[in-house]
Amino acid sequence: MKKKLSTTDITGVILAGGRGSRMGGQDKGLIDFNGLPLVEHLLNALQPQTGAVLINANRNHERYQRYGLPVVNDELSGFQGPLAGFAAAMQEAKTAYIMTVPCDGPTIAPDMAERLLQALQQNDAELAVAHDGERLQPVHALIPVSLLPSLLAFLENGDRKIDLWYAQHRMARADFADCRDMFRNINTPEQQAEMEGVKIPLPSSTTPFPILGFCAWSGTGKTTLLTELIPRLKFAGLRLTVIKHGHHNIELDTPGKDSYRFREAGADQVLLASRKRMAMMQECKTQREPELVDVLHFVNPDCADLVLVEGFKHTAIPKIEVHRPSLGKPLLFPDDSHVIALATDDMTLETPPHITKLDINQPDQIAEFVLNWMKKGETPPSTHHIRSAPSCADDLDPTSLSVAAARSRIMDALQTVSPALKRPLRDALGHILAEDVISPLNVPNHVNSAMDGYALNGTDLPGDAIREYRVIGTVFAGVPFSASCAQGECVRIMTGAPMPTGTDTVVMQEQTEAGAAGRVRIGAGHRSGQNVRQAGEDIAKDSCVISAGRRINPADLGVLASLGISELSVYRPLRVAFFSTGDELRSIGETLRDGEVYDSNRYALYGMLKQLNVDILDMGVVRDDPTALEAAFLQASAIADVVITSGGVSVGEADYTKLILDKLGQINFWKIAIKPGRPLAFGKLGNALFFGLPGNPVAVMVTFLQFVQPALLKLAGQTADQALLVDAISQSRLKKRPGRMEFQRGTVSRAADGKLVVEKSGYQGSGVLSSMSKGNCLIILPEASATVEPGDVVQVQLFGW
Structure with missing residues (x-):
């Protein structure tokens, strides 16, 4: 058993060093949460239970340094994930251990350090990691600084996954199943509003169908209950959609099946269709856990009088909690005001008046409850109000396609329509190449000098002393030299001239001095082969010079002219x-x-x-x-x-x-x-x-x-068909509500420190064309992002890319 540690042996580490790709590029550690930046909530929680605290951040250092604590930057380039933050903190910490927490979760257990220490020592482990009762939470961990060499070696091999590094060491799991809220992080404005206690519209209030969730601890029997309810609700005439939240692969993603092979080969979306049913698999590019609102985009209203949701337990929708006391897990509903009923096998449990108690072994009773709940939710026609249909004023319409989905549908339906034609080289400017251009010769087509100077054999270069050479002639560009150069001899040579026989090295004339008549002096410090261009060094014969799909530009004309190519096969303009x-x-x-x-x-x-x-x-x-x-x-x-x-x-x-x-x-x-x-x-x-x-x-x-x-x-045949997006620091406050991707008009420029900055170019109304004229870019604000504050990083699309 290891010697008992104390809090003075631990440095708390707040990990705020990510890319900022969520929440519209905002630094999440500095997002205001209930009146304080998130980082302050964590500081207040960490300082009482650790000997020291430091912050790992890759931007906004001045704002973090206001707290009077060390702020360390990732030393590894390229934002290499939490492990890079671990490494930076382990190098800075003055204690034996670090305890890591992410910057985007506002709460941690008040005894987090004590629990991790206890798990570490009871299991005689090297490190301890939090477990929420269902899965590991790898960024909430207690790690000894002594493992820094192991971590650096792991990262140098190109590995990035935390669990793979943990697997190399003795790891203890610390039980935090009773305080799972500490693992809820803020990735969307909806999550922020919900966790702050702000009343936000439920997803069901913005959809043409009611939504009912079924929440429970793993192994309680949610799926079994749903399979018993579905036929009973179908018998009542309902069209049902079921949404299930999984944390990894989906079960139909089976090795050996064609759909699995297509996805493994790199398909972003795989659709399966038969006369009986259809299915879709789509890769999640955001690398975050999907929210229920993301999935609702795919629900077909023709199949949805009611949507039943298994999982998404933290989403603000009406829920039936499934509970079996024999599993020893706590109830969810005391902390979730959206639970409307409890389905349990212990009818003696006490519940508040607003929560209906249901027998989990009586699916008929539960189905009747669901049907009655739906009837209560029906709103009679009003003589005083007009029911609004989704419109362009809405920020969230689940029946709308995302920008990426619409673009994907369009692009998947396209094929190059323009036939190829031959054009003289000059007339091909601005056209799109229809066939690869293969070089008919080497460029340069002979070994030649890259400098004005003296050509000689590299084995005959001087050693430590100055040496004098006899100049046997001069060779100019385009003029061959017939004589051969022997030891102690050199040839005066001009740039581009072919290298004489017996020479492979050029000493530039500025590094020589005149000797006796017909001689030149060369000193030490030269290397064999210097200042010589090899045949085919620029373009090798039979290599592809320009690939099909490229729009021909002026530099291309020059390259192709150097090959003697007089005409090109290009696509006809659309x-x-x-x-x-x-x-x-x-x-x-x-x-x-x-x-x-x-x-x-x-x-x-x-x-x-x-x-x-x-x-x-x-x-x-x-x-x-x-x-x-x-x-x-x-x-x-x-x-x-x-x-x-x-x-x-x-x-x-x-x-x-x-x-x-x-x-x-x-x-x-x-x-x-x-x-x-x-x-x-x-x-x-x-x-x-x-x-x-x-x-x-x-x-x-x-x-x-x-x-x-x-x-x-x-x-038209062009291969580069997507815009180049760049990051810039916003100088303006950009108002936005979550739900739609917005393209605000802006002006991007370079600040005195060399960084790209952008500010909005006037009023942003869709009829105000002057904002496009005054600007030089579009500022892209993703669907999930909210208002952007000055100093936040945004993506911009430059006009005329």
């Missing part, structure tokens, strides 16, 4: 037809009457299309008339590869727009969780692809950049 719809629109030069506006959308679209080197067919303004619209759609689809319209795809627009599009083609109308620009239509009109954009000017430009531009680039 033909894109576009027009605006609306009786209120007038073209430049016409006189405006009351209620009329000049059509700015066509000019913005023209400018963005012009930059893509497509053939542009501007069809003007088409009035809101069924005959005129149908004629315009037919004409555009007959002459163009792609047809783009602005206006006419929102709720409230003339119904015949949708009817005409459905008549002439296969069109999908989507609501997208984006601001500005929620409505979008995409599909086919005859042989042409169709994009129907919103009518507001900024929404037109934003949806074009996010959906149309990458689609056009892929259709």
Whole structure:
């Protein structure tokens, strides 16, 4: 048994060193929580139970240093996860142990250090890690500083997973099942609001179907109960959707099955379809636990009179708790106000009046309770209020597609449509290469000098003393030299000239001095082979010089000319037809009457299309008339590869727009969780692809950049079809509520310290086009992010990428 340790042997470590990719790029340790930054809550909890405290952070050092504590940066580059923070803290700590906690959880057990110490000593272990009753919580740990060499060796091998490093050592599990709230961290504004006790709308209040959760400790029998309830609820005529939360792989992801092989090969989404059922597997790119609101995006309302949820126990939805006292686990409902009933095998348990007690062995009784609960939730029609449908003013509409999902659907439906043609080299500028260019020769095509100087054999270079050489001639670029260079001899050589026989090294003329007549003096310090360009050093014969899919630029013309290539196989430019719809629109030069506006959308679209080197067919303004619209759609689809319209795809627009599009083609109308620009239509009109954009000017430009531009680039054959995003520090307060991805207009510049900074460019309304004109980028605020404060890091998309 190890000698009992005391709190003076422990340094508490707050890990705040992450990328800041969640909560809109905010530093979570500095997020305000119930009036104090999160880091202060942790400091107040750690200081009474540890001998010292330090903070691991990779940004905002000045703000953390205000607390008068050591602030250490990860010494490993590239944000290599919590282990990098462990290593930095272990090197800084003056105690035998460190105790780590993440910065984004506002509470820890008041006896956390004592519990970890007890587990460590009782199990004669090297380190102790918290366990919540279901799984390990690896960032809540007690680790000896003496393991630093082991950790550094682990990281140097390229490993990053905490559990793999723990597995190399004797590890004790400390039981924290009775205080699981300490492991709840804040990754979304919804979680922050819920944990602060702020009343926020339940997911069920924003969906067209009621949601009922079933929560319990693992092994209690939630799944068994649900399988008994489902047939009874189906018998009552309900259409049921069931959502199950798992922490790792999903059970249909079985080795040997085709779907497993597709996913293992790298597919981001795998869809399975038969005449009986459909299934979908999608990779979670965020690397965070999904929230229930994320999953609700995929629920088909046609299958959902009621959504039953197993898991997501911390989500604010009505729940039935399943409880078996024999398992020795505590009840959840004392700390969860959303529990409405308790299904248990001990009917003697006392419950508050608002919680109905149900016999877990009587599924008929529980099904009847669920049906009665649904009836109580029905709201009779009101004569005083209008029931609102989802609109572009809503921040969260579960029936909307995410930006990523909409872009993925579009891109998956595309193939390059333009045939290849031959173009003279100069005329290929700006076009997209259709075939790889293979070099017919070496560049340079012979071994030559990279300097003006003297060529000689590297084995004949001087040693420690200055040596004199006889100059046997001079060789110029483009002129061969027939003589051979022997020992004690050299050749005067010019840049680009072929290396004479017997030479492989050039000493630049500035590092020589004249000797006797016809001689040159060379000193020590040179190496064999210096200042010589080998044949094929730049481009090797038969190598791929430029790959298909690249847009030819001026440098490419120079490279290809150096190979003697006179023409290229390029894709034909796309033909894109576009027009605006609306009786209120007038073209430049016409006189405006009351209620009329000049059509700015066509000019913005023209400018963005012009930059893509497509053939542009501007069809003007088409009035809101069924005959005129149908004629315009037919004409555009007959002459163009792609047809783009602005206006006419929102709720409230003339119904015949949708009817005409459905008549002439296969069109999908989507609501997208984006601001500005929620409505979008995409599909086919005859042989042409169709994009129907919103009518507001900024929404037109934003949806074009996010959906149309990458689609056009892929259709045209270009391989680089996604925008380059960069990080910048916000100088403005950017107001936002969670629920939609927002694209605010901004101006990015470089500050005096060399860092990129961005500030918003004026009022952000979707009709205020001047904000696009004044700015040079879009500031991207993810769906889950809330208001951005000055100093927070955001991603920006530069115009004209």
